[in-house]
Amino acid sequence: MTSLKFVFLFLLISFSASAQKDYKLWLQYNVVSNSSIASEYKNNLKEIVVLGNSETIKIAQKELQTAFQDMLGAIPEIKSDIKGENNLIVGSQSSLNAEIKKELKSDFDKINTEGFIIKTVFTKNKKQIVITGKNDVAVLYGVFSFLRILQTNKAIKNLDILDSPKTRIRILNHWDNLDRTVERGYAGFSLWNWQKLPDFIDQRYIDYARANASIGINGTVLTNVNANALILTPQYLEKVEALANVFRPYGIKVYLTARFSAPIEIGNLKTADPKDPEVINWWKNKAVEIYKRIPDFGGFLVKANSEGQPGPQNYGRDHVDGANMLADAVTPFGGVIMWRAFVYSEHDANDRAKQAYSEFQPYDGKFKDNVIVQVKNGAIDFQPREPFHPLFGAMPKTPLMMEFQITQEYLGFSTHLIFLPKLFQEVLESDTYEKGKGSTVAKVVDGTLHQNKLTGIAGVANIGNDLNWTGHPFAQANWYGFGRLVWNPYLDSEIIADEWLRSTFSNDENFVKPVKKMMIESREAVVNYMTPLGLHHIMDTGHHYGPGPWVSNLSRPEWNPTYYHKADKNGIGFDRSKTGTNATAQYMPEVEKLFDNLETCPEKDLLWFHHVSWDYKLKNGQTLWNGLALKYQEGVDQVKEMQNVWKKTEKYIDSERFHEVGMLLEIQYKEAKWWRDACLLYFQQFSGKGLPKGVEKPTQTLDYFKSLKFPFAPGNG
Ligand code: GCW
Numbered sequence: 184m185t186s187l188k189f190v191f192l193f194l195l196i197s198f199s200a201s202a203q204k205d206y207k208l209w210l211q212y213n214v215v216s217n218s219s220i221a222s223e224y225k226n227n228l229k230e231i232v233v234l235g236n237s238e239t240i241k242i243a244q245k246e247l248q249t250a251f252q253d254m255l256g257a258i259p260e261i262k263s264d265i266k267g268e269n270n271l272i273v274g275s276q277s278s279l280n281a282e283i284k285k286e287l288k289s290d291f292d293k294i295n296t297e298g299f300i301i302k303t304v305f306t307k308n309k310k311q312i313v314i315t316g317k318n319d320v321a322v323l324y325g326v327f328s329f330l331r332i333l334q335t336n337k338a339i340k341n342l343d344i345l346d347s348p349k350t351r352i353r354i355l356n357h358w359d360n361l362d363r364t365v366e367r368g369y370a371g372f373s374l375w376n377w378q379k380l381p382d383f384i385d386q387r388y389i390d391y392a393r394a395n396a397s398i399g400i401n402g403t404v405l406t407n408v409n410a411n412a413l414i415l416t417p418q419y420l421e422k423v424e425a426l427a428n429v430f431r432p433y434g435i436k437v438y439l440t441a442r443f444s445a446p447i448e449i450g451n452l453k454t455a456d457p458k459d460p461e462v463i464n465w466w467k468n469k470a471v472e473i474y475k476r477i478p479d480f481g482g483f484l485v486k487a488n489s490e491g492q493p494g495p496q497n498y499g500r501d502h503v504d505g506a507n508m509l510a511d512a513v514t515p516f517g518g519v520i521m522w523r524a525f526v527y528s529e530h531d532a533n534d535r536a537k538q539a540y541s542e543f544q545p546y547d548g549k550f551k552d553n554v555i556v557q558v559k560n561g562a563i564d565f566q567p568r569e570p571f572h573p574l575f576g577a578m579p580k581t582p583l584m585m586e587f588q589i590t591q592e593y594l595g596f597s598t599h600l601i602f603l604p605k606l607f608q609e610v611l612e613s614d615t616y617e618k619g620k621g622s623t624v625a626k627v628v629d630g631t632l633h634q635n636k637l638t639g640i641a642g643v644a645n646i647g648n649d650l651n652w653t654g655h656p657f658a659q660a661n662w663y664g665f666g667r668l669v670w671n672p673y674l675d676s677e678i679i680a681d682e683w684l685r686s687t688f689s690n691d692e693n694f695v696k697p698v699k700k701m702m703i704e705s706r707e708a709v710v711n712y713m714t715p716l717g718l719h720h721i722m723d724t725g726h727h728y729g730p731g732p733w734v735s736n737l738s739r740p741e742w743n744p745t746y747y748h749k750a751d752k753n754g755i756g757f758d759r760s761k762t763g764t765n766a767t768a769q770y771m772p773e774v775e776k777l778f779d780n781l782e783t784c785p786e787k788d789l790l791w792f793h794h795v796s797w798d799y800k801l802k803n804g805q806t807l808w809n810g811l812a813l814k815y816q817e818g819v820d821q822v823k824e825m826q827n828v829w830k831k832t833e834k835y836i837d838s839e840r841f842h843e844v845g846m847l848l849e850i851q852y853k854e855a856k857w858w859r860d861a862c863l864l865y866f867q868q869f870s871g872k873g874l875p876k877g878v879e880k881p882t883q884t885l886d887y888f889k890s891l892k893f894p895f896a897p898g899n900g
Contacts, residue, residue, distance in 0.1 A: 234274025597654025
């Protein structure tokens with residue numbers, strides 16, 4: 184009995200120890216094993232001088248204490264005034280003494296209100312390290328950045344870091360419903376426990392805010408864009424207020440989705456017409472009510488007249504009318520409206536990829552100053568690879584916000600390992616040529632191309648109440664990487680992977696080097712086994728889990744995979760060139776020419792823009808059919824290689840995460856083969872050709888793959 188008890192206790196302890204590791208995300212604060220680095224820090228951190236006593240500064244202090252205790256085994260003494268030397272001084276600009284202020288004067292001129300300074304300074308010949316910014320939240324960002332330097336075991340000699348976020352709204356979009364299901368969520372239920380709010384503050388809310396602050400995220404939309412008006416009732420606003428109070432000291436503003444028909448549904452009005460005085464008034468009063476509770480409320484995110492959501496068009500008005508009406512309501516309080524451009528209509532026979540541009544481009548310059556148009560990554564829908572959305576590069580007089588999808592709706596859910604910053608980087612680096620060469624998407628969204636003040640990047644969150652937050656341990660890297668990239672859209676994804684691995688797992692080079700390579704290559708692996716050479720939207724319908732290139736029976740043509748690949752006896756691909764839908768004309772002439780011409784169109788986008796014959800010769804000399812088949816095989820082989828890499832990591836990390844990732848990679852491998860076999864068997868019906876050498880033979884029939892059904896696939900509402 185005693186021994187049984189002991190075993191149980193042991194299991195409990197070891198379970199919670201590793202479960203905590205998963206939970207701690209990239210803030211593991213592992214012991215610094217490199218002794219010269221450890222002593223360098225200890226020598227430079229005799230005392231921590233904390234200036235100020237706001238909630239935010241207290242959070243910064245606690246973070247430093249936790250981190251130093253965990254990483255260096257001791258906490259330097261905390262003081263509130265500067266004496267001696269080799270101290271770490273933490274406080275905002277106004278709290279610094281005159282000498283340090285003077286020393287940092289020109290640095291302060293170079294940072295924006297959220298930027299920070301981490302600098303070794305000498306005053307009266309005494310050396311100090313100062314972490315500062317123009318306000319306390321900026322100081323907190325500086326603290327997390329300093330701790331990242333320590334976590335990644337970097338030296339701190341002569342620190343001289345000035346870092347300001349390049350975008351203003353750095354925000355997560357939660358597609359969380361009030362019943363706690365999460366649309367396209369693969370990590371459990373929603374974090375927001377509406378039933379227990381406002382009185383019960385789950386520790387998770389605090390941990391969520393801390394994690395976001397550590398990567399510079401400063402906003403969160405709590406609710407699904409497929410919105411429920413109830414969130415705007417007093418009963419729910421009280422709960423939203425409680426969350427806003429938790430997030431505020433972490434620099435995070437709360438935003439909500441506004442259901443356009445709310446004035447009817449919860450306001451007893453007969454209409455939601457944006458030109459109706461009663462409707463206008465209703466929203467104005469609603470804003471007053473919200474801001475009374477939450478003075479720093481961020482504003483509204485709106486999906487209108489898209490996929491059945493109500494909107495201004497229901498009343499013969501347009502997107503500008505709707506957005507501007509809401510903008511007026513929040514203007515007195517400094518709020519913003521993020522109005523989504525994700526529109527396409529079943530009544531529009533045009534290529535779906537063209538519709539958002541056709542509808543929104545003519546609105547350029549017509550929105551109020553506090554409206555930002557949120558454009559999805561990709562004119563179709565968050566595919567494993569899409570050419571950049573043509574609206575980027577076409578609305579010089581309108582602030583445009585990028586919407587990335589962090590949750591893996593079309594990318595194998597939280598089961599497949601794919602490092603998304605690589606995908607995000609590819610898009611941000613794309614050249615729109617809007618103002619000549621070098622007019623990258625990054626410059627459009629960070630406002631430098633058109634000197635926009637209102638800028639932002641949104642990410643559809645992959646977070647749920649799973650113990651490890653994101654379902655897959657490596658999906659945490661996508662949350663992390665999103666935050667890092669929205670802070671600085673020019674950051675290399677390899678640097679992000681490096682930081683994340685060191686902070687999350689280990690600084691051992693033998694671990695970091697191969698696993699980093701694995702992460703970087705994972706994006707292309709997924710493209711290869713799902714949608715190589717520009718194929719897109721051939722996932723099974725509804726849930727989008729697994730392949731379904733055969734699906735053709737849905738009511739809306741553009742919901743059918745057959746609409747996108749257009750495979751027939753002659754070939755495969757969607758002709759969006761001049762000979763087809765002419766979607767290429769939505770890009771600037773340089774880009775249009777590049778995509779339009781079969782010779783110059785990058786092969787990675789080939790079937791996005793062109794319908795080509797099965798015998799078309801690829802650059803490597805292979806026929807299209809053979810090349811396609813080999814790409815699918817390559818994707819499978821890449822996952823096998825990911826497994827090989829992972830198997831060698833056992834001695835560097837905890838066994839729980841080692842096994843979790845191992846099991847997930849095994850599923851990914853199985854599913855990569857499923858994708859390859861199902862797609863090739865299906866397309867083979869049209870090409871009529873055999874599989875080239877090197878491509879494994881399918882072990883199941885096409886009918887078998889077609890028969891697979893997943894009625895309870897997660898995230899599908
Ligand atoms: O990608 C599609 C998703 C929907 C989603 C919609 C959108 C929130 O399948 O689940 O709805 O896009 O972005 O509005």
